Amino acid sequence: MILAVLFANSEGNILVERFNGVPAEERLHWRSFLVKLGADNLKGVKNEELLVASHKSVYIVYTVLGDVSVYVVGKDEYDELA
Template sequence: MLLAVLISNSEGNILIELRKDHIGEFFLVKLGADNLKGARNEELFVASHKLVYVIYTVIGDVCLYVVGKDEYNELALAEVIFIITASIRDVCQKPPSERLFPDKYGRICLCLEEIVWKGVLENTEKERINRLIRLKPPTNI
């Protein structure tokens, strides 16, 4: 099960949070603050505690954390974080920044909800995700 997807700025303020279960945000942000200094863009980092896995990275000037357990081990989470970073890059159309997030907040949240639904990986195809988040009104048939 996917427990959480968090996006924070470099100071540790959470910009977007998608949670299925209670996860210590402070722990994740502290983990990232210690390890992400000087990290290359989209370089993956892995942590685990008991049966919970955390994959995190820097994309632009924001930090992305994906937390899972059971069948969502570090390999499955790497696939999840890859599609999330690709979708965020497509929505922002330039390297994501804390300043850009308020303008793109709605579309980024829609992307996350299309990728992760109720703790399960739902969509992994970028083209399908882009079609689903267009926000066009339904057509009458």
């Protein structure tokens, strides 16, 4: 299940965010955590190279597309064939 999708610019400003099933009080935590994660790990990463991390039993896939960082947070297994 997808919990969050965020797009941020190279300065760490969030351009677009969508949360699904994440309580309002946790959203600020996720915003700051994801931007910090990207600042620490996306320097020098090739365009469209996927990075994966885990935090609090969820998985985060993130990448750079030009000057935009993309973060997808999800949990559980999703299989469209199931």
